[in-house]
Amino acid sequence: MALSIAANGQDVILTYNSKKAEAAEVVALIEKQGRKAVALQLDASDTKSFAAFAETVKQTLKQTWNRDNFDFLVNNAGFGIYAPFTETTEEQFDQLVNVHLKGVFFLTQTLLPLMADGGRIINVSSGLARFSLPGYMAYGAMKGAVEVLTRYMAVELGSRRISVNAVAPGAIATDFGGGVVRDNKAINQQTVSQTALGRVGEADDIGGVVASLLSDETRWINGQRIEVSGGIHL
Numbered sequence: 251m252a253l254s255i256a257a258n259g260q261d262v263i264l265t266y267n268s269k270k271a272e273a274a275e276v277v278a279l280i281e282k283q284g285r286k287a288v289a290l291q292l293d294a295s296d297t298k299s300f301a302a303f304a305e306t307v308k309q310t311l312k313q314t315w316n317r318d319n320f321d322f323l324v325n326n327a328g329f330g331i332y333a334p335f336t337e338t339t340e341e342q343f344d345q346l347v348n349v350h351l352k353g354v355f356f357l358t359q360t361l362l363p364l365m366a367d368g369g370r371i372i373n374v375s376s377g378l379a380r381f382s383l384p385g386y387m388a389y390g391a392m393k394g395a396v397e398v399l400t401r402y403m404a405v406e407l408g409s410r411r412i413s414v415n416a417v418a419p420g421a422i423a424t425d426f427g428g429g430v431v432r433d434n435k436a437i438n439q440q441t442v443s444q445t446a447l448g449r450v451g452e453a454d455d456i457g458g459v460v461a462s463l464l465s466d467e468t469r470w471i472n473g474q475r476i477e478v479s480g481g482i483h484l
Contacts, residue, residue: 251324254457256280256287258465263310263320265292265327288314294327295348300360308364319366322464325354325373332385343388350392355399368411370464373400375418375475381483393418397475404473413472417460420479422451446481455480 252264253276262280266273266289273289280287288310292303311317327349331342354373365371375397378390397416404414421441441450459478462468 251326251457251460252276252287253279253283254454254461255322255324255464256283256285258461259285260322260461260464261286261315263288263290263307265290265294267291267293267327286314292327294353294357295345297348297352297356300357303357304360304364307361311364319364321366321369323358323361323365323369323371324460325358325371327353328374330386330389333388334385335387338388346388346392350389351395351399354396358403362407365410365412369413371403371407371412371414372460372463373397373403373414373416375400375416377418377420377477377479377482379418379475380477400475401473408472413469415463415471415473416475417456417463418475418477418479419456420445420451420477420482422453422456441482444482445479446484449480451478451480 252262256262262285264273264276264287270289270291277287277289290303290306290310293299307320308318311320329345329349331338331346333339333342358371373396376390376393378386379393379397382390397418400414400416407414438450442448456478459476463471463476
């Protein structure tokens, strides 16, 4: 997403939780494209850290871009837990809530004073909010909540001309979930067989859509769920 946004002519503040070196590599790639980028540490589950993070963002904006606001917010932090309904623990449930729902809600709330009027917010959902697979009940429920949250945010932030949409990826071949879609041949082939376009998704498939939703051409899309899945489980 960060690389696609930069390729569309935008500078980027990106965040990482623990993988500082990987974040630095992304910054370097963005700078090679002729754009500016800064990587900041953020634990999206730690709401108590959000005020200090917002202050860091404010300082970064002033020091790097000599401005006091930013245009776009992409809420993309996430992780997966595979567990049947009867075996999902309260701790697992709370971990998912803290990152996928509570984190999105309160990080956005905290950063809103730094957002420019007329900006865009994208919340990342999942195909699993539309179709149901065993073992993903808690995760899918969080993403369903994110989609409802997206619509409410679109209504309440409309007075500032801030649009809010949800992007819902299908199965993507990344490190997510331990790399299961990418590395497990059986899961990979099963996904291919259930997808109309006949392959699993790649990170670039999602990045391009996010970048396009931040472009001027898509300014009139608001409060929508946009699934990017190649047509899985149609």
